[in-house]
Structure formats: structure tokens, C-alpha cells
Amino acid sequence: MRETYDVVVVGGGAAGLSGALALARARRSVLVVDAGAPRNAPAGHVHNFLTRDGTPPAELLAAGRAEVTGYGAEVVTGTVAAAERVDGGFRLALAGGGAVGARRLLVTTGLVDELPEVAGLAARWGRDVLHCPYCHGWEVRDQPIGVLATGPLAVHQALLWRQWSADVTMFRHTAPAFGDEEQEQLAARDVAVVDGEVAALEVADDRLTGVRLVSGLVVPRAALVVAPRFAARADLLTGLGLTAAPQEMGGHVIGTAVSADASGATDVPGVWVAGNVADPRLQVIGAAAAGLNAGAMINADLMAEDTRRAVAARRAG
Incomplete structure (x- = not known):
């Protein structure tokens, strides 16, 4: 040099x-x-x-x-x-x-990217744990997608990803209850809302298969969206x-x-x-x-x- x-x-x-x-x-x-x-x-x-x-x-x-x-x-x-x-x-x-x-x-x-602390989430980052729909939406189109509510823009994020799949589920996780207007928007776009804190991700054959709640309930998902x-x-x-x-x-x-x-x-x-x-x-x-x-x-x-x-x-x- x-x-x-x-x-x-x-x-x-x-x-x-x-x-x-x-x-x-x-x-x-x-x-x-x-x-x-x-x-x-x-x-x-x-x-x-x-x-x-x-x-x-x-x-x-x-x-x-x-x-x-x-x-x-x-x-x-x-x-x-x-x-x-x-x-x-x-x-x-x-x-x-x-x-x-x-x-x-x-x-x-x-x-x-500072990620939410959920077991198994960081290891899947950029693969089937995603953030940007313009970067990854096409690759998971029409698949079951989950959205982890971690901030005030969670509803916006879920509605945005709805463009790429008709099967979008919002995991409220630790976020406060959504307002009436937000709930109406999610319902109008057929976005399901699951209450309860997320405990970990389920993985099989090196791919995401589901989201497990603290209660033990597992919701099948092929991709999970987070907001770092x-x-x-x-x-x-x-x-x-x-x-x-x-x-x-x-x-x-x-x-x-x-x-x-x-x-x-x-x-x-x-x-x-x-x-x-x-x-x-x-x-x-x-x-x-x-x-x-x-x-x-x-x-x-x-x-x-x-x-x-x-x-x-x-x-x-």
C-alpha cells in the first residue's frame, strides 16, 4: 500500500x-x-x-x-x-x-441487523427468515408466510407481504393488542392473527416448517418475516x-x-x-x-x- x-x-x-x-x-x-x-x-x-x-x-x-x-x-x-x-x-x-x-x-x-431473540431465528436469517418483500417475496410467493410482530410497523409489514401470498399469519408475540382500525385492515385482507408469545422455530431438512408458541402450539409456516x-x-x-x-x-x-x-x-x-x-x-x-x-x-x-x-x-x- x-x-x-x-x-x-x-x-x-x-x-x-x-x-x-x-x-x-x-x-x-x-x-x-x-x-x-x-x-x-x-x-x-x-x-x-x-x-x-x-x-x-x-x-x-x-x-x-x-x-x-x-x-x-x-x-x-x-x-x-x-x-x-x-x-x-x-x-x-x-x-x-x-x-x-x-x-x-x-x-x-x-x-x-439486530434480530428479535427467538430460538432458531438468527440461524435462518436471509434464508427463510426474511425482512424485505422486494428482496425475497417472489421466492416465497403463494407459500404460508408468518409475520412476527416486533414493532409499530408490524401491521404495515403483514399487509405488504399479503401481496405475495394469500396465506399470511400475524404472530402478535409480545406486541400490544392492535387497534380497531388495524384489526379491521387485517381481517379485510384475510390475515390471521395468532396471540401468544413465540418460543422457537421448527426446522426440518434444513428448512423452516413452523413457528412454535410458548403454549406448545405449532403453526406451519414456510417463511417468517421479522423487522430487525x-x-x-x-x-x-x-x-x-x-x-x-x-x-x-x-x-x-x-x-x-x-x-x-x-x-x-x-x-x-x-x-x-x-x-x-x-x-x-x-x-x-x-x-x-x-x-x-x-x-x-x-x-x-x-x-x-x-x-x-x-x-x-x-x-x-
Whole structure:
């Protein structure tokens, strides 16, 4: 690795690699530091990515790395332990030892899905324990689907998944009783409601077969929908004065995210964010677009700085 780069990208998912690609094609020196633990690793395929629908996540990332390095960017496996501002940019301490400098910083570290504590649930995440209907709805269409009520958007979630199957059951679990209007909506769409706390998932032949309540009742289901809390991976930014703030959807807090403008620029000059660390609602193609946008804006910012320096040198000369 060099001692200093124009841009260091922390996180090598769709957002980070897209930003790195734009910057490398702009002839900037770029280093991507990636921990190798993408959020969508448990999923079998990426969907809604035009021309790449159905591609396994690892295959998509491998193709992205090849494109990025083909333009001269560098990609290393590792994590950034800390970041600090120094004269001329930033100094990043790597977890394995050593440090690297950067004129600009693009953070695309994503988020962590904090799942409900139900026995067997985490092991099925991304397979038949699901969250996003646009990512997985088609694959479980017309199958018996359960929805675990864990937050204020549970009814909305059940009604949404009803688009993909006529057999949707809401497990009220530990949620309070639904209001009259919500109960009417669920009844009108033939969504059954099962009272009682969920104890565990039933699995056979490595597939979900049912949801077991504390009472012992087992309701056959082929998929279970949950609403995780989206926690931004933003610890790296704390040393630069940035913290993740509560993120709302429909007036309800769904997790945390790092605030930024439309270009991904944060309140700290020289630091951009893109992807799920800034917006937990983004799918892969949206994260890639956000990374591209941030990369272009970073290049423009560097161009302005290069021009200022050139003008100052010309005047001095």
C-alpha cells in the first residue's frame, strides 16, 4: 500500500466498490479496506439489480473487485480501527497494525441487523427468515408466510407481504393488542392473527416448517418475516465527531444512520458516507447508486482543491 491516497474507502460492498470505481476511473489513487463480512452474505441471491438479478452476493462482489482493481484501485481485506484528522486529510489506523493517509474518506460500512431473540431465528436469517418483500417475496410467493410482530410497523409489514401470498399469519408475540382500525385492515385482507408469545422455530431438512408458541402450539409456516432494528456501523466515525442518529420511517424509529446531504457529504469536511450506513432502506442497487454519486462528488471536491493549489502556485511563481 502507498503511504497516502486521494481517497480511502472503508467498506467494500456495493456502495464502496461503486464509489471506488468512479474514483479510479477519474484517475484518483484509491484504497478500499473491506472486512469481508457483507450484510447480505446469508442470502442466496441479489434481486432487483437490473441485469444482475439472481446473482449470488459473493459473485457480485468478486466481479466488482475485479472491475475496481482493473482501473488501478487497491482492495485489501481488513478493518480500520480508528480515524483522525491530520494536516492534509486523515490518518487511518488499521486493525492489523500500520496506518494509511487519505485526502478524503468515503465510509460505506453498512449496518447490523439486530434480530428479535427467538430460538432458531438468527440461524435462518436471509434464508427463510426474511425482512424485505422486494428482496425475497417472489421466492416465497403463494407459500404460508408468518409475520412476527416486533414493532409499530408490524401491521404495515403483514399487509405488504399479503401481496405475495394469500396465506399470511400475524404472530402478535409480545406486541400490544392492535387497534380497531388495524384489526379491521387485517381481517379485510384475510390475515390471521395468532396471540401468544413465540418460543422457537421448527426446522426440518434444513428448512423452516413452523413457528412454535410458548403454549406448545405449532403453526406451519414456510417463511417468517421479522423487522430487525437497523444499527449503523459508525464506530469508526466517532473519533471524527460523527455519530449515528435515530432513523425514522412512518414516524417510527427503525434504527440509526449517519446524517449526510444528497451527495453523501457529512458535517465533517472531507468525509462522505454512502449505502446502508446512511440509509437503511437502500437495497443493493440503491447502495451502488449512492456510492457512485458520492465518488463523483468527492472527485469534484478534490478537483477544486487541486485547482486552488495550482492557482496559488502560479501566483507565487
